[in-house]
Amino acid sequence: MVRITIDGLDFEVPKGTTVLEAARRNGFEIPTLCYHEALEPIGSCRLCLVELGGGEKGEVVSSCTHPVEKDGLVVYTESPAVLQARKMNLSLLLARCPGVKCLQDLAYSWWVDSTALPVLGDYEKECILCGRCVRVCREAIGKEAISFTFRGVDRQVLPPFKQQPDDCIGCTACAYVCPTGAVKVTEEEGRRFIAPWKSDLPLYFCDSCEAPVTTIENSASLEEKIQETGLPPGSMRPSFKTGEREPEGTGSDPEINADEEMLCPRCRRRRVTESIARLPREKQDRSWIKARQGYK
Amino acid sequence: MSRLNSLKELEARRREIIAADKEKTAAVAVCCGTGCSASGARDVAAEFERLITEKGLAVRVRTRITGCHGFCEQGPLVVVEEAGSRPEHSTSLNDSNARPAGGESGPGGLLYCRVKPEDAEEILETSVLNDGVVEHLLYKDPVTGEKFRSENDVPFYAHQSRMLMGYNGRIDPGRIEDYLTAGGYGGLAQVLGGSMPPEDVIKEIEISGLRGRGGGGYPTGSKWDLCRRVEGEIRYVVCNADEGDPGCFQDRSILEGNPHLVLEGMIIAAYAVGAYEGYIYVRAEYPLALKQVATALEQAYEWGLLGDNILGSDLSFRVRISRGGGAFVCGEETALLSSIEGLTGEPNPRPRPPYPTSIGLWGFPTLINNVKTLAAVPDIIKKGGAWHASTGTDTSKGTMIFSLTGRVNNTGLVEVPMGMSLRELIFDVGGGIPGGRKFKAVQTGGPAGGCLPAEMLDLPLDYERLSEAGSIMGSGGMIVMDESTCMVDVARYFLSFTVDESCGKCTPCREGGRQMLALLDKFVHGTALEGGLNMLFELAATMQSSSLCALGKLAPNPVLTTLRYFEDEYRSHFEQWRCPAGVCRPLISYTIDAEACTACGRCLEACLAGALTGVEDEVPELDDQLCTKCGACRDVCRFSAILVG
Ligand SMILES: Cc1cc2nc3c(=O)[nH]c(=O)nc-3n(C[C@H](O)[C@H](O)[C@H](O)COP(=O)(O)O)c2cc1C
Ligand code: SF4
Ligand code: FES
Numbered sequence: 011m012v013r014i015t016i017d018g019l020d021f022e023v024p025k026g027t028t029v030l031e032a033a034r035r036n037g038f039e040i041p042t043l044c045y046h047e048a049l050e051p052i053g054s055c056r057l058c059l060v061e062l063g064g065g066e067k068g069e070v071v072s073s074c075t076h077p078v079e080k081d082g083l084v085v086y087t088e089s090p091a092v093l094q095a096r097k098m099n100l101s102l103l104l105a106r107c108p109g110v111k112c113l114q115d116l117a118y119s120w121w122v123d124s125t126a127l128p129v130l131g132d133y134e135k136e137c138i139l140c141g142r143c144v145r146v147c148r149e150a151i152g153k154e155a156i157s158f159t160f161r162g163v164d165r166q167v168l169p170p171f172k173q174q175p176d177d178c179i180g181c182t183a184c185a186y187v188c189p190t191g192a193v194k195v196t197e198e199e200g201r202r203f204i205a206p207w208k209s210d211l212p213l214y215f216c217d218s219c220e221a222p223v224t225t226i227e228n229s230a231s232l233e234e235k236i237q238e239t240g241l242p243p244g245s246m247r248p249s250f251k252t253g254e255r256e257p258e259g260t261g262s263d264p265e266i267n268a269d270e271e272m273l274c275p276r277c278r279r280r281r282v283t284e285s286i287a288r289l290p291r292e293k294q295d296r297s298w299i300k301a302r303q304g305y306k
Numbered sequence: 307m308s309r310l311n312s313l314k315e316l317e318a319r320r321r322e323i324i325a326a327d328k329e330k331t332a333a334v335a336v337c338c339g340t341g342c343s344a345s346g347a348r349d350v351a352a353e354f355e356r357l358i359t360e361k362g363l364a365v366r367v368r369t370r371i372t373g374c375h376g377f378c379e380q381g382p383l384v385v386v387e388e389a390g391s392r393p394e395h396s397t398s399l400n401d402s403n404a405r406p407a408g409g410e411s412g413p414g415g416l417l418y419c420r421v422k423p424e425d426a427e428e429i430l431e432t433s434v435l436n437d438g439v440v441e442h443l444l445y446k447d448p449v450t451g452e453k454f455r456s457e458n459d460v461p462f463y464a465h466q467s468r469m470l471m472g473y474n475g476r477i478d479p480g481r482i483e484d485y486l487t488a489g490g491y492g493g494l495a496q497v498l499g500g501s502m503p504p505e506d507v508i509k510e511i512e513i514s515g516l517r518g519r520g521g522g523g524y525p526t527g528s529k530w531d532l533c534r535r536v537e538g539e540i541r542y543v544v545c546n547a548d549e550g551d552p553g554c555f556q557d558r559s560i561l562e563g564n565p566h567l568v569l570e571g572m573i574i575a576a577y578a579v580g581a582y583e584g585y586i587y588v589r590a591e592y593p594l595a596l597k598q599v600a601t602a603l604e605q606a607y608e609w610g611l612l613g614d615n616i617l618g619s620d621l622s623f624r625v626r627i628s629r630g631g632g633a634f635v636c637g638e639e640t641a642l643l644s645s646i647e648g649l650t651g652e653p654n655p656r657p658r659p660p661y662p663t664s665i666g667l668w669g670f671p672t673l674i675n676n677v678k679t680l681a682a683v684p685d686i687i688k689k690g691g692a693w694h695a696s697t698g699t700d701t702s703k704g705t706m707i708f709s710l711t712g713r714v715n716n717t718g719l720v721e722v723p724m725g726m727s728l729r730e731l732i733f734d735v736g737g738g739i740p741g742g743r744k745f746k747a748v749q750t751g752g753p754a755g756g757c758l759p760a761e762m763l764d765l766p767l768d769y770e771r772l773s774e775a776g777s778i779m780g781s782g783g784m785i786v787m788d789e790s791t792c793m794v795d796v797a798r799y800f801l802s803f804t805v806d807e808s809c810g811k812c813t814p815c816r817e818g819g820r821q822m823l824a825l826l827d828k829f830v831h832g833t834a835l836e837g838g839l840n841m842l843f844e845l846a847a848t849m850q851s852s853s854l855c856a857l858g859k860l861a862p863n864p865v866l867t868t869l870r871y872f873e874d875e876y877r878s879h880f881e882q883w884r885c886p887a888g889v890c891r892p893l894i895s896y897t898i899d900a901e902a903c904t905a906c907g908r909c910l911e912a913c914l915a916g917a918l919t920g921v922e923d924e925v926p927e928l929d930d931q932l933c934t935k936c937g938a939c940r941d942v943c944r945f946s947a948i949l950v951g
Contacts (some may be wrong), residue, residue, distance in 0.1 A: 039545065052811070053812070054811050054812045054813070054854065055812075056813045056852045056853075056854070057813075059852055070852055072854075091851055094844070094847060095814070095851050095852040096852075098812055098844060098845065098847075098848035099813045101816075102817035102818055102848075103817065104721070105798075105817065127841075128824065130817075158650065158811075160806040160810070161810050162805060162809065162810045162816060163805070163808075163810065165810030165816065223829045248405060263403075
């Protein structure tokens with residue numbers, strides 16, 4: 011644990027936490043846009059600014075990228091320099107994307123005049139270049155369907171050569187982490203479209219309730235990932251086997267010879283419960299339950 | 307050539323080369339740096355070689371194709387030296403003064419300017435075979451008309467102190483032998499000789515007061531020390547030759563003219579910090595530099611100056627070339643490292659510390675130094691840190707190479723001691739402002755530097771003084787402006803460069819830069835309001851305090867300094883809708899001075915917009931609606947009858 015002073019109050023935080031985490035954990039309010047707790051910080055939006063005092067004199071840094079390494083760090087979350095730059099950066103983003111709700115909300119709560127600067131972007135544009143989508147794709151999904159392209163004001167997030175990316179599995183994690191809603195996902199006629207990347211992938215439907223579930227590529231990718239965690243094969247597969255299962259512990263894949271049904275998670279859960287409940291206890295396949303218990 | 311396995315062998319090789327050259331009593335050095343090559347130096351060199359072979363002079367005379375001498379404006383340059391004037395003869399490994407005749411020592415040869423291939427014969431006959439001088443090729447002062455014979459008398463060179471650049475004229479960059487005869491690799495021999503452990507090398511660099519020439523000015527000795535102290539086996543040395551400042555070509559000229567000097571500096575740095583691998587990051591737009599560096603590396607490996615057990619010692623070091631794609635921001639160290647690693651060249655937001663000296667290339671401690679920083683190292687080792695520290699000011703030691711451009715008589719690369727005043731640099735070395743105009747301002751430190759007015763001319767060139775004045779040393783850009791320059795337009799111009807080169811990662815630099823540019827556009831069009839000035843300050847403050855890397859932090863400098871020193875000029879753009887320098891087109895109009903006009907009709911032909919109409923022997927009429935304010939009429943008028951206001 012290391013000691014840190016935030017706006018005059020002393021706290022102890024684990025060594026290596028970022029100033030942002032340290033402050034938020036202790037109830038200080040610092041706005042962020044490019045920060046996401048599941049992703050590596052890149053410090054690009056420059057809203058989470060804090061001023062370092064004490065030893066390092068009056069330096070403004072992004073708190074999301076600044077780790078607390080040793081005792082005695084003194085930070086100010088709302089010093090005049092911080093507020094000036096933070097508000098201006100918000101104004102700058104609003105001048106780029108005036109129509110974005112999350113920016114308007116931030117402007118409201120930070121007393122920023124959203125008309126301070128002339129709009130140089132356009133009202134349609136919603137991408138604030140926070141890069142969360144790029145990072146979630148690479149860091150969490152393990153794909154690289156999109157990346158930053160071009161330089162300066164021309165910077166954009168695009169798939170390679172602006173074509174439908176081969177790497178895209180249609181998981182929509184990008185849309186999930188996007189703070190502005192710039193990543194638009196639509197589903198139509200059995201296909202999923204992710205507009206800005208031109209992704210167009212087939213969906214599968216639940217054999218039981220016939221609701222669209224997810225893309226075939228996505229479920230395959232999830233399956234791959236789940237195997238790394240040690241769960242038995244098939245645990246996350248949407249399919250449910252109706253055939254007899256071999257007794258637990260024989261090491262053979264219980265799925266072989268089984269009739270496969272493609273189910274949505276809800277129907278699958280229902281079937282599992284039903285099938286277990288129907289059997290006498292000693293015949294129940296409890297391998298999933300056990301494996302889940304060991305997995306956090 | 308075989309590998310050298312010990313210091314003795316190096317010394318023996320040096321003697322061998324000098325002995326082999328004894329016969330050659332004269333040398334013709336043709337500058338084939340990028341500037342002179344562009345004005346036809348390669349043809350001149352070929353002609354000399356052809357003549358020398360034809361006349362059977364090859365035993366006595368040698369042609370040397372050298373790197374840039376700095377005075378590109380007068381190129382192609384040819385220097386005729388006599389053997390006696392060359393210092394090779396006294397050179398030995400132990401002679402710590404071994405260095406080529408630079409600007410400050412040695413008599414220097416005859417300097418011929420703007421030489422054409424057809425002049426080669428005359429030069430050979432008159433100055434090489436006889437003692438004569440080809441008068442019409444000598445340098446003539448544009449103001450006084452005085453002619454100068456020797457390189458060292460020419461005012462452009464006389465005020466310089468060419469510690470690094472001086473080598474260029476004496477060395478054929480393709481020949482490691484030349485570098486050796488000039489005392490090259492003597493510094494390396496000294497550190498490997500056993501008497502200088504790495505700590506002593508670092509100590510010597512600290513004593514020398516050398517500071518990073520890449521722009522930051524961080525003390526080089528401390529940087530090496532930091533890197534050495536980090537625990538671990540793997541360390542890297544990186545030479546930053548990205549040189550993105552427009553108009554700057556110092557690093558390029560050194561790499562093109564004397565690549566071994568930088569290489570020797572790198573090897574010494576590797577010895578001092580304990581690195582086994584290094585990279586030279588050169589931008590791909592520098593084909594000649596890339597070629598010379600590649601040749602130098604090849605020779606150094608062959609001679610055993612790179613690779614395993616350098617000169618039979620325990621030191622092993624390998625150097626690779628990494629080509630940069632030519633983005634300005636890739637000169638920034640974290641972006642540069644990303645680029646070497648094969649990632650997008652974008653600055654990383656790593657809070658510092660840790661600096662790259664502890665977490666750098668692929669996460670290992672990395673020493674990054676500029677070309678000029680590394681080039682200064684061999685002489686510091688040979689002559690001692692105190693020798694280097696004897697030049698310069700309290701805080702800035704040694705020399706700095708400036709790339710002098712804009713409205714000065716002598717443009718080119720100039721190497722002067724730190725602490726020289728701007729006035730000396732511009733008026734003595736640069737020869738003043740052409741056309742009898744008045745000096746107005748000078749932009750130092752490249753596009754992210756500051757614009758200093760005439761009141762600041764006595765400012766000594768020193769890292770601290772420059773930053774107090776709102777500018778930076780940067781990598782040595784120096785753009786001189788005369789009274790015909792509009793400061794708002796200039797600020798807008800420099801800012802547009804940094805906005806173009808911004809990587810776009812962070813908000814203040816990407817969005818703030820373009821907002822500022824849009825505001826400056828309003829000034830240029832006369833549509834700005836009083837609040838515009840305030841907004842410029844606010845935007846500048848945000849960029850300075852919160853940008854992710856130094857590009858964004860420094861980008862507002864030209865705007866801030868012009869606001870600080872030329873606020874009136876900004877004001878007259880929106881208060882009186884007038885551009886005092888007569889530059890901003892929306893705010894100026896052309897009129898014809900009927901008194902001065904002789905009705906010669908030249909302007910009628912020059913005007914492509916059809917705005918001028920007139921008949922013979924009458925003052926032409928100017929149609930304001932059609933006039934595009936291109937200035938063509940003013941350029942052709944011999945009677946200054948076209949007025950701008
Ligand atoms: C936008 C930007 C561009 C830079 N360009 C260069 C460059 O072209 N060459 C260079 O040596 N240093 C450049 N630097 C400075 C480097 O980041 C670094 O400080 C330097 O290479 C360190 O070497 P030194 O200590 O020898 O100066 C640049 C810095 C910034 C912020
Ligand atoms: S300051 Fe400019 S160049 Fe540096 S990271 Fe930010 S956008 Fe990129
Ligand atoms: S949240 Fe820290 S810079 Fe964006």
